[in-house]
Amino acid sequence: MVRNKLNPNEQTPLARAHIDGWLLLGLAVLMSVGLAVIYSAGGQNMDLIYRQLLRLGFALLVMVVMAQVPPMAYRRVSIYFYLVGIAMLVAVLVIGTIGKGAQRWLDLGFMRFQPSEIMKLAVPMMVAWYISRFNLPPKIQHVFIGFVLVTIPTLLIAKQPDLGTSLLIASSGIFVIFLAGMSWKLLGSLAVMGSAFAPIMWFFLMQDYQKQRVLTFLNPESDPLNSGYHIIQSQIAIGSGGLQGKGWLQGTQSQLEFLPERHTDFIFSVFSEEFGLIGILLLLSLYLFIIFRGMLIAMRAQDAYSKLLAGSITLTFFVYVFVNMGMVSGILPVVGVPLPLVSYGGTSMVTLMAGFGILMAIGTQKRLLSRE
Amino acid sequence: MPPKRITIRDHTAEANLFARRSVIAMLIIVVALGILISNLYYLQVTRYEDYQTRSNGNRIKVLPVAPNRGLIYDRNGVLLAENKPVFRLEVIPEQQDKIQQTVADLSQLLDISQSDIESFNRELKGQRRFKPVALISNMTQQQVAIFSVNQHKYPGISVEARLKRYYPFGDTLTHVVGYVAKINKRDLQKLEESGQDANYAATYDIGKQGVEKYHETLLHGKVGYQEVEVNSQGRIIRTLKFQPPVPGTDIVLNIDINMQMVAQRALQDNRGSVVVIDPRDGGVIALYSNPSYDPNLFVHGISSKDYRRLLSSADRPLINRATQGQYPPASTIKPLLALAGLNEGVITEKSRVYDPGTYQIKNGPRTWRDYLPWGHGWVNVTKAIEVSCDTFFYDLAYKMGIEKISSSMSAFGFGQFTGIDLYEESDANMPNEGWKRARFNKPWYIGDTIPVGIGQGYWTATPLQLATAVAKLVDRGHSFTPQVIRGQKVDNADDYIVYPPSENYPVDMGDEKYWDIVLDAMYGVVNREGGTAFKAFRKTPYVSAGKTGTAQLIGIAEDEKYDASKIAAHLRDNAMYVGYAPYENPEMVVTVVVENAGHGGSQAAPVARALMDYHFHEQEEQK
Known part of the structure; x- marks a missing residue:
């Protein structure tokens, strides 16, 4: 039995509110960094800051609310959550065939939202629920069913098409299975199957613009004025930042608008240009701190469902960071994943903070869980 | 179908398994970050100078500034060739969709002479799309005033003041003093051959006849440079450095x-x-x-x-x-x-x-x-x-x-x-x-x-x-x-x-x-x-x-x-x-x-x- 600060017997006000102090600190610092960079990238436009503050406030509220729900409750609703999500994804596809291009939004009359955001949480919840019903490590047939549960929404979202989100959702489900202890042999054969799947994706699933992105990623200089422009300008921004950076508000690539998508997907380029490699290392330390804290919560969780869900949420958070930084620095194709909690924009942030809310719920309410 | 529980769950074993997998996951994260950081190190440290150069190349543009042409005097100090400001109506072709329609509108508005339109069309063909072409080479005060009022209707068209050669004695001196005119392809070729093309980067006219041609080097002067910072649209944000041009030499002729x-x-x-x-x-x-x-x-x-x-x-x-x-x-x-x-x-x-x-x-x-x-x-x-x-x-x-x-x-x-x-x-x-x-x-x-x-x-x-x-x-x-x-x-x-x-x-x-x-x-x-x-x-x-x-x-x-x-x-x-x-x-x-x-x-x-x-x-x- 581990005794620790999270023990409700030595409760602080934060703990009473089911808030993990260290995690909140990490998230708050990250958000502040994000605001500073958005201020610079957005041409010192205070309007952007106010709107982002509004979103952050809402996302924090969602986190606090989510933290109050006992993990048991999450476990119980997992399957319904998942099924409703799948239904909405199908609905989006059906309606989407009417409109042209990417269809990600569902209009419920009074509000529009992206069902794929729900799936970011519903998939790991569902897979964790399913896998944790059996003894760990999971048997091969359970792994297989788990993969089916992951594949269905992944394909539905990839078909929208939204490659970035489907990638995040697929990894969130796979993390659950991996953490549950799936055998290495299976993992190896899966990797082989995955590489066999790549050409199928290329020919049947990917849209022309997505293929173009991959081609551009492989050789950005082949088309420096069009599809390669973004990544080249981004690399120039990062590279010219050097070790120490050009200083806050001093990044010429961003201030003079050579960088595309400065305050959203490419905000890391702005950060790198203005704060240099030293700044990047500090930023990565901040992310690592949050990830360590999340993994700690996962390891300390007392039931399999909570462990798997917390671990998946944390690792998926890392995938965000890695994919975003990888794509703007040119080691991954551009797939449209924001830098979590730093990029301007709301949809994915609310989901992310909801995930941290669940993480906090798991971290602070384990005593309330009944042991199975 | 309710799940069958055959074995009793071993929570400790499961916790250990999860912990092992978590550690492996953390290791993978560290490796992934290592890859990310080594790439960033490559960009920001190994190739820093290269990217810094390219970043400066993006934002810093060097604009040549034409020197003022030297004046020509007779032996008693009478001015024979001077530089007078002339107002030109310039059109940047790439900023105009229906160029002929616009020209037709403007010629109504400003009463543009047929010969101006003629030379405009001639020049339009041989000119690069982003370089300005003169629609009216010498505007009257009235034309300048009328256009200024209507300027907002004509994006990409502007009035530019420029110094032009003027020969106050007209035909009296033509065969001695000669004249300057627009640099043509042949002139450009000669300038390139003699390595003088950079010096003429901002110059429009060159001596074609007489003293203007023979003493071109003396009269032309040396080009200046303006280093400016531009944004991605090419708009000038500020001037970083200014190297003023050296004006051409004023010369005195033996001519009375x-x-x-x-x-x-x-x-x-x-x-x-x-x-x-x-x-x-x-x-x-x-x-x-x-x-x-x-x-x-x-x-x-x-x-x-x-x-x-x-x-x-x-x-x-x-x-x-x-x-x-x-x-x-x-x-x-x-x-x-x-x-x-x-x-x-x-x-x-x-x-x-x-x-x-x-x-x-x-x-x-x-x-x-x-x-x-x-x-x-x-x-x-x-x-x-x-x-x-x-x-x-x-x-x-x-x-x-x-x-x-x-x-x-x-x-x-x-x-x-x-x-x-x-x-x-x-x-x-x-x-x-x-x-x-x-x-x-x-x-x-x-x-x-x-x-x-x-x-x-x-x-x-x-x-x-x-x-x-x-x-x-x-x-x-x-x-x-x-x-x-x-x-x-x-x-x-x-x-x-x-x-x-x-x-x-x-x-x-x-x-x-x-x-x-x-x-x-x-x-x-x-x-x-x-x-x-x-x-x-x-x-x-x-x-x-x-x-x-x-x-x-x-x-x-x-x-x-x-x-x-x-x-x-x-x-x-x-x-x-x-x-x-x-x-x-x-x-x-x-x-x-x-x-x-x-x-x-x-x-x-x-x-x-x-x-x-x-x-x-x-x-x-x-x-």
Whole structure:
């Protein structure tokens, strides 16, 4: 039995509110960094800051609310959550065939939202629920069913098409299975199957613009004025930042608008240009701190469902960071994943903070869980 | 289907399994971050300088700034070429979708002339899309005002102020000062070959003719640079560095604009030319070719109609007659031939020839006529020059032979470029045996030599060559290369530096006495009763000397073709006069050619007198 600060017997006000102090600190610092960079990238436009503050406030509220729900409750609703999500994804596809291009939004009359955001949480919840019903490590047939549960929404979202989100959702489900202890042999054969799947994706699933992105990623200089422009300008921004950076508000690539998508997907380029490699290392330390804290919560969780869900949420958070930084620095194709909690924009942030809310719920309410 | 629970859950084992997997996951994260960081290290540290350069290349643009062209003054400080601000309506083609529609709208609004639209369309074709093209090259105040009010309707079109060359004296100086005009492809090619293209990066106009062309390097100056920061749209955010251009040098010419105007007035409507040079330093005081044309037309891009008119005019205004016109020098060269004859010993001071009105080589089949049908009777060398006896010089030419004539006259500069600082110059022709064989593949006949004795036949000369030859004569073999430029201004001071004149290789004609005889004969032409210019220079307050000439016409300008229909109108003789004044210590040498005007003494000498009168009148005023 581990005794620790999270023990409700030595409760602080934060703990009473089911808030993990260290995690909140990490998230708050990250958000502040994000605001500073958005201020610079957005041409010192205070309007952007106010709107982002509004979103952050809402996302924090969602986190606090989510933290109050006992993990048991999450476990119980997992399957319904998942099924409703799948239904909405199908609905989006059906309606989407009417409109042209990417269809990600569902209009419920009074509000529009992206069902794929729900799936970011519903998939790991569902897979964790399913896998944790059996003894760990999971048997091969359970792994297989788990993969089916992951594949269905992944394909539905990839078909929208939204490659970035489907990638995040697929990894969130796979993390659950991996953490549950799936055998290495299976993992190896899966990797082989995955590489066999790549050409199928290329020919049947990917849209022309997505293929173009991959081609551009492989050789950005082949088309420096069009599809390669973004990544080249981004690399120039990062590279010219050097070790120490050009200083806050001093990044010429961003201030003079050579960088595309400065305050959203490419905000890391702005950060790198203005704060240099030293700044990047500090930023990565901040992310690592949050990830360590999340993994700690996962390891300390007392039931399999909570462990798997917390671990998946944390690792998926890392995938965000890695994919975003990888794509703007040119080691991954551009797939449209924001830098979590730093990029301007709301949809994915609310989901992310909801995930941290669940993480906090798991971290602070384990005593309330009944042991199975 | 409820899950079957066969085994009892081992929570500790599961927790350990999860912990192991978590640690592995963390390790993978660390490895992934390692890859990410090593790539960032590669970008930010290994290739830092490369990316920094590219980042600067993105934002920093270097814009060339054109230097102001040097001004041109006459010897008395009168401004001959200046830079005036001109308002142009410029269109950037790539910022206009329906360019012809816009042009049509604007031409209604601003009343744009057809010739402006014409040249706009011409320029539009050859120009890159993002470079501005002038729709109106010279806007009136009213046009500027009207457009300014309506500017918002025409994106990509703007009024630009620019300094343009302006020649206040118009056609008076065209053949000397020349003009500048837009740099064309050929100019650009030449600039690239000479490595000067960077210096002209912001320059629009270049010297095309005359002094403007010859002294281009001096006048142009050195380009400046403005380093600016631009954003991704190319809009200038701020200036980082400014290296001001070095303006072109202001130059001073030997030309006296008043003398030039006297020459223009004196020639009236006649085709012809005037050259006035100072024998003491080779300075070109006046150089005028009639008819002339307005150089300002070319500065703003001459319309094709105007250009065709100039090009096809029978009077050939585009040719500089003073330096390019090839005329038979006629009797004007008689003093020079006499000097050569004395020097060669072919004649002496005392030798006499009887002129019956014709000349015939002994037993020869052909006779050559003197202009005086009844002849001048017995003439010596002095008389022969004074009355311009042809027979005497037929005989002299016969006795000297073409080779001696040719070599001695070449020493006076005939058949050679004078070296004047104008590119528009012809070397005309001093014939000899070798020349005829090369040119016509025929031997030289003795009959070819006889007319050369009176400056006819194959011999041609430009008025400038005549002037330099006379300058050599009056200074007894010494002379200077004719120079239009006199010096340059320094630091806006009123005074200026005078360039040292460059002396020619002296002509060696032996005995001083020979020069005395010939110069005295030229004195006689003007000052003794019976001299051919005696009437023209009657009662001058100064003493001058000279020689008349009346050329029988074959052709004038180098590119004029034999044309039977025109010959009738051009049949009349060219009137010519060479002269200098004062007789002692000459200050000016004058050459006048009046095409198809008749006798030199009556038609050309008065023009020379007008110039000399002006010179000495001015001198008198100044005293």
